[in-house]
Amino acid sequence: MLTKKIEAIRPEDADELLAPAYARRGMQNAVPKYRLPEHEMAPDTAYDLIHDELMLDGNARLNMATFVTTWMEPQAERLMAEAFDKNMIDKDEYPRTAEIEARCVNIVSDLFNAPDQGVGASAIGSSEAVMLAGMALKWRWRERRRAQGKDTHRPNLILGANVQVVWEKFCRYWDVEPRYIPMQKGRYVITPDEVIERTDERTIGVVAILGTTFTGEYEPIEAIHDALAAQNATSGWEIPMHVDAASGGFVAPFLQPELKWDFRLPLVKSINVSGHKYGLVYPGIGWVVWRSHADLPEDLVFHVNYLGGDMPTFTLNFSRPGNQVVGQYYNFLRLGRAGYTQIMEALRDTAMTLAQGIEALGPFELVSDASTIPVFAFKLKDSIQGYNVFDVSHKLRESGWQVPAYTMPEHAEEVAVLRIVVREGFSADMAEMLLADIGKAVDHFEGLSGHEPRAPAPRFAH
Secondary structure (H helix, E strand, O other), X not given: OOOOOOOOOOHHHHHHHOOOOOOOXXXXXXXXXXXXXXOOOOHHHHHHHHHHHHOOOOOHHHEOOOOOOOOOOHHHHHHHHHOOOOEOOOOOOOHHHHHHHXXXXXXXXXXXXXXXOOOEEEEOHHHHHHHHXXXXXXXXXXXXXXXXXXXXXXXXXXXXXXXXXXXXXXXXXXXXXXXXXXXXXXXXXOOHHHHHHHOOOOEEEEEEEEOOOOOOOEOOHHHHHHHHHHHHHHHOOOOOEEEEOXXXXXXXXXXXXXXXXXXXXXXXXXXXXXXXXXXXXXXXXXXXXXXXXXXXXXXXXXXXXXXXXXXXXXXXXXXXXXXXXHHHXXXXXXXXXXXXXXXXXXXXXXXXXXXXXXXXXXXXXXXXXXXXXXXXEEEXXXXXXXXXXXXXXXXXXXXXXXXXXXXXXXXXXXXXXXXXEOOOOOOHHHHHHHHHHHHHHHHHXXXXXXXXXXXXXXXXXX
């Protein structure tokens, strides 16, 4: 038999030839976590190291805290993967992606009944969208004041204590006084009277929420609008409204189409909505649209050369991938009004059935019932003293569920609740399993004696 000499394999080369074991040689040595390693490693080794660490994260599908989409169709995922490398800001290099973005803006503004459609922008979630809308409110107020020969100092914004933390950031970054309307036990939305009490000639706008993060409730937007319109008529002020529809903007048009909250109300000048919430896209996409070109100050808009033409842009970010915009357009085409309506009806039915099941367990009472968006909050009855919602939340983690427990905003801090967000990918079967685990948690705590309830979690700012 013919043979030839086989050179000895150096240990550092073994991975290139044969790697039969999961723990490859590259994983037998410590890898620095907070400085760049001196040497490279095999791609599979790097993958396994990171993959294994991420296994310790919670299961996104069992995360009942987040509003953010955790499931999309494989075809959407494939399209989004194909667009990861397309920079959204390079409109001349990726003209079709830019065109798709423009179509999405038109679709959103049409959905919200804008009389002048197509005035808006994509953003990295509603946080950036809120910043853009807030800037437009301040700029327009400043223009009006200057036209009247008045100073532009000390602008203020009316908003509830239940707003998402990005509004606090906007006021701090852009030097606007936030005039918060406090919540109170049994009322977790703002009211027309509370709004009118706080407005004056320096008010740049009023923010109303379509689907609060605390309870999922809609604020009485039409009633606030009518009260503000009456005040403007008698005072001569021109205070506009912005609707934060991050959570409800892709729900209300399909579940409550007759509800007037959008540009059908003349004082509503801008609306933000999260595509990555009930727009059903993975994280990283939001939209902001304005009623008309007149409501978006021209000096906030930058113009770039786009294939020899003019492409106006309004954004705080620069480079970002175009895949989220592509994912949003896929959903718009794939689902249409009928598809979105069917999904939202199914989510609402699942959420309301789960809410009713939790109420039937006995110890809980509903704070909201998921009849607006597929979100509801519930609390323990005042008679339950041996355990609290923080105990229940912690116990559910043993089964993989992440159900947040938190106290309500300022002036209602004594109320502690659990909240459940039902998203696409959360089935009726999963709801039954969650309900069963909540029941088991109740049985566990009611069987204890001498249990010390857990301390409240830090202030909720999701």
